[in-house]
Structures are given as C-alpha cells and as structure tokens.
Amino acid sequence: MAEKLLEIRKLTVGFVTDKGLVKATDEISLSIRQGQTVCLVGESGSGKSVTSLAVMRLIDYAGGVIADGSIEYHGQDLALKSQEEMRHIRGNRIAMIFQDPMSSLNPVFTVGEQIAESLRLHQNMSGDKAWNAAVDMLRTVGIPAPEIRAKQYPHELSGGMCQRVVIAIALACKPELLIADEPTTALDVTVQAQILDLLRKLQAELGMSILLITHDMGVAAEMADRVAVMYAGAIVEEGPVEDIFNTPSHPYTVGLLQSIPGFEGERGRELYTIRGTIPPIGQLPDGCRFHPRCPHAMDICRQKEPFDFLVGDGDDHRAACWLFEDRPVALVDGRGGRDEVKRA
Ligand SMILES: Nc1ncnc2c1ncn2[C@@H]1O[C@H](COP(=O)(O)OP(=O)(O)OP(=O)(O)O)[C@@H](O)[C@H]1O
Numbered sequence: 001m002a003e004k005l006l007e008i009r010k011l012t013v014g015f016v017t018d019k020g021l022v023k024a025t026d027e028i029s030l031s032i033r034q035g036q037t038v039c040l041v042g043e044s045g046s047g048k049s050v051t052s053l054a055v056m057r058l059i060d061y062a063g064g065v066i067a068d069g070s071i072e073y074h075g076q077d078l079a080l081k082s083q084e085e086m087r088h089i090r091g092n093r094i095a096m097i098f099q100d101p102m103s104s105l106n107p108v109f110t111v112g113e114q115i116a117e118s119l120r121l122h123q124n125m126s127g128d129k130a131w132n133a134a135v136d137m138l139r140t141v142g143i144p145a146p147e148i149r150a151k152q153y154p155h156e157l158s159g160g161m162c163q164r165v166v167i168a169i170a171l172a173c174k175p176e177l178l179i180a181d182e183p184t185t186a187l188d189v190t191v192q193a194q195i196l197d198l199l200r201k202l203q204a205e206l207g208m209s210i211l212l213i214t215h216d217m218g219v220a221a222e223m224a225d226r227v228a229v230m231y232a233g234a235i236v237e238e239g240p241v242e243d244i245f246n247t248p249s250h251p252y253t254v255g256l257l258q259s260i261p262g263f264e265g266e267r268g269r270e271l272y273t274i275r276g277t278i279p280p281i282g283q284l285p286d287g288c289r290f291h292p293r294c295p296h297a298m299d300i301c302r303q304k305e306p307f308d309f310l311v312g313d314g315d316d317h318r319a320a321c322w323l324f325e326d327r328p329v330a331l332v333d334g335r336g337g338r339d340e341v342k343r344a
C-alpha cells in the first residue's frame with residue numbers, strides 16, 4: 001500500500017468568540033496516501049472547508065485557530081509551522097483550488113501571465129520559457145487554441161474555462177497534494193463532468209493525491225478511493241468508497257445516500273430528507289451530535305458521545321455510532337480512537 005502522505009490526527013479547529021473558543025472541527029482524524037483521492041462529504045456547515053483551510057494553514061487568516069491535534073506531512077507537523085514556512089509549501093507541494101474560479105483569478109492579468117507567474121515563482125522558470133510552459137499547461141487542461149486564450153483576461157473566458165485555468169495554476173508546480181473545495185459546484189453538469197475527468201487524468205499522470213471536498217455524494221462515488229463523512233464538526237464515518245456506498249453504517253450516511261435521486265432501493269419512492277437541521281457550532285447536543293435527527297436514537301446516544309467503532313470485515317471502515325457498540329474500537333494509528341482510553 002502506498003505511503004501515507006498526509007495524516008490528520010485529532011484535529012480541533014476553533015474560532016475565538018466572546019463565549020470563548022467554539023469548535024468547528026472536533027478531534028477529526030483522516031489520512032491520505034500517495035495517489036489516493038479522499039472525499040470529504042457532508043451538509044453545509046459540517047466543517048469541510050474549515051478542515052481544508054487548516055491543512056493549508058489559511059485558517060489563520062480566517063480568524064480560526066488550530067486548538068489541538070496534528071497535521072503530519074512528510075513527518076512534519078504543519079500545525080506547528082510558521083506562515084513563512086507554509087508559504088513554501090502552499091502552491092508548491094500542496095495546492096488548493098476553490099469553488100469560485102473567478103475569485104481565484106486576478107482580473108487585471110491575462111490567464112497566461114497568471115500561470116507563467118506561478119511557474120516563475122515555484123519552478124524558477126524565466127521569461128519565454130515560463131510563457132511557453134503556461135501555454136502548454138492550458139493545452140494540458142483542455143483549453144482549445146491555447147496560444148490565443150493565454151493572452152485573454154478571465155472575463156473573456158467561460159466559468160468552465162476559468163476553472164480549467166485555476167487547475168492549470170494549481171498544477172503548474174506539480175503538487176503532491178491537491179486540495180479541491182467544491183471545485184465544480186459553480187459549473188453546469190456537463191462542464192462539471194469534464195473537469196472531474198480532467199482531474200482524474202492529471203492525477204494519473206502526476207501521481208498526486210487529492211483531498212476533494214463535496215456535498216455531492218454522486219461526485220464522491222465517482223472520484224473517491226475513500227470517503228469521510230462529516231457531521232457537525234466530526235467525521236462520523238470513514239472508509240473505502242465501496243463500503244460507504246454498499247454498506248453505509250452511520251445513520252447519517254444512510255440518510256445522505258437516501259437523499260440522492262435514483263439511489264438504489266429508493267427508485268420510485270419519495271426522496272428522503274434527513275429531518276431537522278445541523279446544529280450551529282458551539283451548540284452541540286449532549287451525547288451523539290447526530291442523535292436529535294437520528295431515527296435510531298437510543299438512551300445512550302443522548303448521554304454519551306460514541307467511540308469510533310470498526311464496522312465491516314477489515315480495519316479500515318469506522319463509524320461513530322452506538323449501534324456498533326459490540327464492535328472493536330477503531331485505533332487512530334496505534335493510538336486510541338475517540339475517548340478509547342477513558343472507556344477501558
Ligand atoms: N471565519 C469564521 N468565523 C466563525 N465561524 C466560522 C468561520 N468560518 C466557518 N465558520 C463556521 O464553522 C462551521 C463549519 O464551516 P465550513 O465552512 O467548514 O462548512 P462546510 O462543511 O465547508 O460547509 P459548506 O458545504 O457550506 O461549504 C460553520 O458553522 C461556520 O459557520
């Protein structure tokens with residue numbers, strides 16, 4: 001199995017408010033191996049973007065703090081790096097693309113110049129060489145007539161074209177890890193499929209790992225090797241993509257899947273929606289954070305936070321749900337899962 005590239009351990013990210021620190025993520029653990037695509041899914045407000053911003057340490061600029069845990073990358077903890085050190089890692093070995101391509105591009109420079117600038121900065125290329133490489137990148141990301149397009153400004157390109165440019169900028173430095181936060185949400189379905197195909201193709205060529213954030217289970221099914229389901233700041237289920245879709249275990253995951261139109265077993269039935277809404281950060285219920293919305297809630301769910309239990313046959317599919325109390329507790333890399341030590 002490929003080496004672990006990124007290992008997030010018990011990461012708690014918070015925002016300081018007048019009521020003290022409110023947690024946007026609560027001891028989340030997740031790892032990504034080389035060449036792997038891990039999808040982070042969950043409803044709006046579950047903490048997906050906060051998690052990705054924490055890995056990039058851009059959370060510092062959004063008023064957030066890493067309150068606890070570690071983000072191990074090549075044996076070093078990104079949570080402890082200075083912003084100066086992070087600047088060398090960002091856009092170089094780890095690149096990020098966001099949902100809205102327009103806000104990532106600079107309106108006053110041509111797209112060719114913006115890619116060339118990234119190459120100058122990170123690959124030490126100069127003048128014509130960087131420009132020619134930029135045109136090549138545009139070709140690589142599937143932009144027709146790249147010599148002409150390179151001289152155009154973002155407003156002269158469609159949304160889909162702009163997102164391809166953003167991908168070209170991100171990939172210009174051949175990152176090991178690409179973090180993509182809803183990269184296709186703003187695009188129409190056909191363009192979305194093309195962009196996802198492009199990411200897959202470039203991933204195969206470059207061997208990079210992808211952390212893909214999406215609220216779309218269909219996108220996750222298509223792209224992921226592993227899926228992590230987030231709810232109200234915690235990863236409530238995580239496992240190989242086949243296991244998540246074939247044997248979803250956490251009632252929240254089951255609910256998410258049942259709300260996909262045309263999902264197996266649901267055809268012809270009224271579309272299911274999970275009752276209730278996600279609690280705002282800082283206002284979690286006692287016990288399991290999902291219990292007020294859970295159709296299976298038991299007494300213990302109202303009282304005690306569940307551990308991560310191993311579900312399925314192997315040791316790589318976990319769910320934080322008391323329904324699996326008879327199963328072994330998942331270990332996070334040899335260390336205890338959530339509160340495992342207290343339980344013993
Ligand atoms: N700068 C901030 N200050 C205070 N709270 C914040 C800040 N950024 C995010 N939050 C809160 O943190 C929680 C998680 O937000 P996050 O953006 O990570 O959700 P998400 O899963 O990415 O949702 P979406 O699908 O809507 O993008 C939310 O409750 C949000 O209101």
Ligand code: NI
Pocket residue numbers: 048049050181
């Ligand atoms: Ni988000």
